[in-house]
Amino acid sequence: MAELRRTPLNAVHRESGARMVPFAGWDMPLHYGSQLEEHLRTRADSSMFDVSHMQVLDLAGSQVRDFLRYLLANDVAKLHGPGSAVYSCMLDESGGVLDDLIVYALPLGVYRLVVNAGTADKDVAWIAQQREMRGNDCQLRRRDDLALIAVQGPRARERTLAACPPAAIAADVARFHAAGDADLWIARTGYTGEDGYEIMLRAADAESWWRALAAQGVAPAGLGARDTLRLEAGLNLYGADMDESVTPMEAGLAWTVDLASDRDFIGKQALFERQPRHTFFGVVLEDKGVMRAHQTARTAQGDGRLTSGGYGPTVRASIGLARLPPGVKPGDAAEVEVRDRWLRARIVQPPFVRNGRILITA
């Protein structure tokens, strides 16, 4: 087995007593004692997550904007200046999802993509290949010199600004916008459904920022809490909720595909030609138990399958996301096959929680 990669904060996690697990080829903290506590504290106050395993890619050059308008299903023409951001899927020629990502406009004409750890090598190879085929001369740089720290929760920004004076550049940044430069980029984005920052900083600075945040009362949270938080927030996980076998429309991500302009993008033609085979919604379990990914969901329109499932500590119910037959809609009754028993469930429109507020009734 190949050795696991370590983020700049690996020693600090071990020092904190984190339970370390392999994730996408990285040695990562699953939790620091209780992922339930880390989840609840994130929504009540704040937590910090080491997400340095994610891949930052900087693209530059005079042709970069045209290239990205071709590469991505969402339109970077929507980026209205340094600091703006869009969430997008990257598709192959048949409209299947290669990855989901956020693209930021940095100063000086640079565009930054943040892609998933598990797909980083695939994505870079794909982008390089597409650039070559287009004869586009934009430059691509893997920013493996950066670390990423996500501080999330209602008090995340306040505590970050108190802990780290350089974060002041982001004090007035609007939601889903960012500030800074290529070596310190602070985005008001996240994967938890809460307010907060995702801080992209030099690897050498990661430990001192992490310790300063801790001194300001921000406690660490691991991948376990990250998954329950994003699930409650109705945020897709690549590799579970979507992959190359489905289009964005089949994963609840039609809203991320910009078909308004006449630009061509990879997969556009296929999306027009393909009829969606699935709908995609949330599921709440009404009987006692815990749903898990891959379990069958039975509806009046036929059988579907959970792509994500688990227990939501804030909603105090078992929730999931599911690929379902066309015609299923929120409010419909369903049954989920949990460990050889059919349990009652309900189809809902995600998110389940946003900004600490529970949106569904269990």
Next chain:
Amino acid sequence: MQAPDNLKYTETHEWVRQEADGTLTVGITFHAQEMLGDVVFVDMPQAGRSYRQGEECGVIESVKAAADIYAPVSGEIVAANTALADAPEKVNQAPYETWLFKIRPQNAAELQSLLDAAGYQKVADADKH
């Protein structure tokens, strides 16, 4: 946390306490709850139902996994700790003080097959991953 000496154990990480009235009180060990992570739901056997030794009689669901609970001996369930439904985290916080169910053994000889603390500690140590 070392397995307490006054209890008996199964290889499937249940602890067993013999009561004066002949029943057995059953829970899961520190090692089991540590492997499971935060417990969110316990599906317990019903009072009145009988099980064979080693038969699956319930499920513990944690944030990340589900684990079966096995009857440590053949017998009839005389009580289940239904109060746990409101506080499943007690299984993590105090595994040896949190009981899941009580069973009346049918076959005294089966009690000999349970492990003592030292025997269980070996099982737990080998299971660490």
